Amino acid sequence: xxxxxxxxxxxxxxxxxGGMRTAALLLAVAxxxxxxxxxxTVVAPQLRxxxxxxxxxxxxxxxxxxxxxxxxxVPSGWIADRVSAHRLxxxxxxxxxxxxxxxxxxxxxxxxxxxxxxxxxxLFGVVAAPTYPASARAVAAAVPxxxxxxxxxxxxxxxxxxxxxxxxxxxxxxEHVSWxxxxxxxxxxxxxxxxxxxxxxxxxxxxxRKPEPLRAAPVxxxxxxxxxxxxxxxxxxxxxxxxxxxxxxxxxxxxxxxxFVFWSFLYLREVRHFSLATAAGSAALPMLANxxxxxxxxxxxxxxxxxxxxxxxxxLLPVVALTGAGGFLLVAAFTPSATIAVAGLAICTVLVLAxxxxxxxxxNQLAPSRGGIAGGIMxxxxxxxxxxxxxxxxxxxxxxxxxxxxxxxxxxxxVAGLLWLGVSIRQSEPVTR
Numbered sequence: 001x002x003x004x005x006x007x008x009x010x011x012x013x014x015x016x017x018g019g020m021r022t023a024a025l026l027l028a029v030a031x032x033x034x035x036x037x038x039x040x041t042v043v044a045p046q047l048r049x050x051x052x053x054x055x056x057x058x059x060x061x062x063x064x065x066x067x068x069x070x071x072x073x074v075p076s077g078w079i080a081d082r083v084s085a086h087r088l089x090x091x092x093x094x095x096x097x098x099x100x101x102x103x104x105x106x107x108x109x110x111x112x113x114x115x116x117x118x119x120x121x122x123l124f125g126v127v128a129a130p131t132y133p134a135s136a137r138a139v140a141a142a143v144p145x146x147x148x149x150x151x152x153x154x155x156x157x158x159x160x161x162x163x164x165x166x167x168x169x170x171x172x173x174x175e176h177v178s179w180x181x182x183x184x185x186x187x188x189x190x191x192x193x194x195x196x197x198x199x200x201x202x203x204x205x206x207x208x209r210k211p212e213p214l215r216a217a218p219v220x221x222x223x224x225x226x227x228x229x230x231x232x233x234x235x236x237x238x239x240x241x242x243x244x245x246x247x248x249x250x251x252x253x254x255x256x257x258x259x260f261v262f263w264s265f266l267y268l269r270e271v272r273h274f275s276l277a278t279a280a281g282s283a284a285l286p287m288l289a290n291x292x293x294x295x296x297x298x299x300x301x302x303x304x305x306x307x308x309x310x311x312x313x314x315x316l317l318p319v320v321a322l323t324g325a326g327g328f329l330l331v332a333a334f335t336p337s338a339t340i341a342v343a344g345l346a347i348c349t350v351l352v353l354a355x356x357x358x359x360x361x362x363x364n365q366l367a368p369s370r371g372g373i374a375g376g377i378m379x380x381x382x383x384x385x386x387x388x389x390x391x392x393x394x395x396x397x398x399x400x401x402x403x404x405x406x407x408x409x410x411x412x413x414x415v416a417g418l419l420w421l422g423v424s425i426r427q428s429e430p431v432t433r
Contacts, residue, residue: 019139019147019151020151020154023139023142023143023154025196025197025201026135026138026155026158027154027155027161028196029194029197030135030158031158031161032096032189032192032194033092033093033096033158033190034158034162034166035161035165035166035169035170035186036096036124036186036187037125037128037162038261039166039170039183039186040117041166041261041263041265042166042167042171042182043174043182043183044058045266045269045276046175046179047106047113047117047179050179051113051114053114055270055394055398056395057114058266059393060114061114061117061121062121062390062391063387063388063390063391064117064118064119064121065121065122065124065128066125066383066384066386066387067121067122067125068122068123068124068125068127068129069125069126069128069129069383069387070125070129070380070384070387071125072125072129073133073376073379074373074380075376076129077130077374077375077377078373078376079134079372080372080375081137082372083134085134085137086197086201089131089197090194090198092127092128092194093190093193093194093195093197095124096124096187096190096194097187097188097194098187099120099127100183100186101183101184102120103121103124104180104181104183104187105180132155132156132360132375132379133376134372136152136364136372136375137372137375139151139155140364140368145364146306147302148302148360149297149298149299149314149357149360149361150298150299150301150302150357152356152361153294153295153296153297153356153357154295156294156295156356156357156360157292157294157295159353159356160288160289160292160294160353161287161291162287163287163290164284164287164290166284167265167279167281167283167284168280169185169186169189170182170185170186171280173185175276241424242366242422242425243378246359246362246378246423247377247381248381249318249423250359250378250381250382250416251381251385252413252416253352253359253382253385253416254385254386255386255388256325256329256348256352256389256409256410256413257349257352257382258385258386258387258389258390259393260286261386262389262390263390263393263394264282264345265283268342271402272342274338282342282346285346286345286346286350287349289346290350290354293350293354294354294356296354297317297321297353297355297356297357297358298357298361299357301313301314301316301357301361302361304316310365310426311423314362314420314425315423317355318355318358318359318420319417319420319421320417321352321354321355322414322416322420323414323418324351325351325352325410325413326411326417327414328344328348329407329409330406330410331344332406333402333403333404333407334407348410352413362423362425366425393405393406
């Protein structure tokens with residue numbers, strides 16, 4: 001038993017409580033940041049009307065966020081391994097606030113405003129990049145391994161909260177006052193979240209360099225070959241097959257997931273011809289569900305680990321959820337019924353995002369002493385997929401139709417689930433049953 005294991009065995013309850021408090025505060029600040037990143041999708045109709053922007057123009061603006069966000073994932077993971085979470089998230093909230101206020105000041109003609117918005121969206125992506133690698137690193141340092149998928153799920157519920165709150169909070173202000181006023185409301189929200197984090201997060205909540213060591217006990221090594229295999233894995237976890245397969249799967253999951261984040265509202269509004277209120281509510285409902293489903297997915301993954309072991313415990317939920325999501329997305333894409341389409345999209349969204357906790361818990365198990373940069377690399381892949389899909393999806397839709405464009409995403413979701421069969425996790429500590 002390592003010293004870290006001994007410590008967690010002596011005070012597991014207090015450690016778990018402190019870790020969950022940290023996760024709850026991270027949830028609050030990350031949710032505000034997610035509202036900031038998705039706000040532009042809700043004010044897009046007013047932007048298009050004022051500046052004469054096309055759907056393709058808006059796709060470029062949406063994807064611009066992911067240029068900065070994706071490019072900074074690996075550096076932000078490096079930062080997350082070294083910088084105080086207390087200071088880091090306060091700085092992120094300040095950055096979100098300033099960029100959103102500048103976005104509210106957009107003026108002039110269509111050509112200028114596209115460049116202006118693209119630049120600001122890239123900057124927003126740069127500022128937001130450390131959010132989830134730093135959160136996962138903090139969770140890895142504060143929460144026992146066998147509860148990390150649930151804790152990560154709590155933080156990642158910010159995806160559901162932010163995506164659901166954006167249309168519900170912003171669209172009434174945008175519709176009845178102005179889109180600029182709506183963005184100012186968002187800026188006030190991110191500023192408040194930063195102040196709450198700074199006031200209530202433990203000042204000493206630093207992300208330690210090396211959380212729980214994940215080494216098997218020497219008595220478990222019976223032959224020379226396993227020793228060489230283990231040493232190779234521990235010396236280069238970022239080059240292991242399991243890590244690379246996990247990143248490939250998350251790339252495809254990101255491609256599919258970001259379609260819902262950026263295009264659900266506009267798809268329902270302009271393709272399925274829903275009213276503003278109905279489109280906003282229909283886009284928000286699955287994201288509201290994900291507030292509960294993402295932590296639930298993490299909790300189920302933790303239960304599966306205790307029941308089936310590290311490898312199959314982490315594999316099981318993503319394989320089932322992502323392949324199932326592909327089927328529901330196919331139904332939503334090709335049905336003539338708007339009601340069935342909404343139901344299919346909602347179920348697909350929930351299933352895809354339910355896998356977030358297992359992804360982030362697994363990356364910390366595969367690269368325990370380099371969780372920040374490993375998470376950054378994995379998240380780079382997801383957001384590379386997410387950078388492609390918001391721009392590629394409307395481009396494909398204009399040429400081959402929305403059904404075919406969404407059908408492609410359905411196939412990629414199935415592949416993302418099957419790739420998990422190539423992820424293996426070495427048992428690193430006793431599993432409590």
